[in-house]
Amino acid sequence: MKVSVVIPAYNAERTIAQAVSQSLAQARESLEVEVIVVDDGSDDDTAKFAEAAGAKVIRQENAGPAAARNQGWKSATGQVICFTDSDCVPTAGWLENLLAGFTDGQVGAVAGSYEIANPSSWLAQWVHQEIVERHKRMPPFVRAFGSYNVAIPRYVLQATGGFDPEYRQASGEDNDLAYKIIKKDWRIAFRPQAKVAHYHPERVWQYLQEQYRHGFWRAKLYQDHPGMIRGDDYTRLRDRLEPFFVLGILAFAIFAVFGIMGSSWPLMILLGAYMFIHLSWPISWWLGEGRIGAFPFAGVTFLRGFARTAGLCMGIFRRGFKKSS
Secondary structure, three states, X not given: OEEEEEEEEOOOOOOHHHHHHHHHOOOEOOEEXXXXXXXXXXXXXXXXXXXXXXXXXXXXXXXXXXXXXXXXXXXOOOOEEXXXXXXXXXXOOHHHHHHOOOOOOOXXXXXXXXXXXXXXXXXXXXXXXXXHHHHHOOOOEEOOOOOXXXXXXXXXHHHHOOOOOOOOOOOOHHHHXXXXXXXXXXXXXXXXXXXXXXXXXXXXXXXXXXXXXXHHHHXXXXXXXXXHHHOOOOOOHHHHHHHHHHHHHHHHHHHHHOOOOOOOHHHHHHHHHHHHHHHHHHXXXXXXXXXXXXXXXXXXXXXXXXXXXXXXXXXXXXXXXXHHO
16 A cells, blocks of 8 residues: 655754654555655755655745645645644654554544654643643544644545645644535544654744634634534633633723723633633643643643634634625
């Protein structure tokens, strides 16, 4: 069997060789592997390092990872296309574990999970720990996947059209494709034993910028798939309530500043509830595992809610303005 691994890359010279070499290392006697790197308009030596590591490189003008993945799978020769990212390092048995998830013809995609590639970073450790906790709660068949670790047969990509290139940044395009797969009555299997090690963010500001971007593209995602606002196995109730808490806090704060609201109690109650939501995981880690170091991460997720909400509001504004014009 032949499998194609597609990796979109933009200015990824630091990690691309490792991603390519560990993808090629998945090959076995019964498993042929080709790796296609789509250089999305990089201005560094991404293409050079990818070629040196053994990948076939396709170059395109910068159009975003969704368009790059489409270029990759359309040029691939494998029956199954596996997607990962340029900052991910496949672990041993990655492809075999993904392929084992295709148990019948109803499975249209198989998604995997994360390891951590930079455990020395405090922020990366806790970002990863939160993902681990979310993945522990995911069922065998899910309604969403991450394009950092998923296998999709070519005929499914052809039937759905692949990734939506309107997503110019890395956010939402994988959920969009997952929702399209489900709408065509295929199932998405979740195989947590199929892992890639990811370089998680190490700086808080970088992380918050990423979360703003996620919020921004959620506006398009939910406009295209309104039925998924209720959640998709990875997204939790607290994620869906978060914008209402943030907007409520900001509204009551403005009322208080301008003297519109006679009492500060509504603001304090809403702020307290929002803080409790973000303390829930650190408290459980502390009580269950004695990991008191998780508490500062609650401050990061507190700020994350404001970043996501700001992105979502800007996305709604931009899309509404675009639609009206």
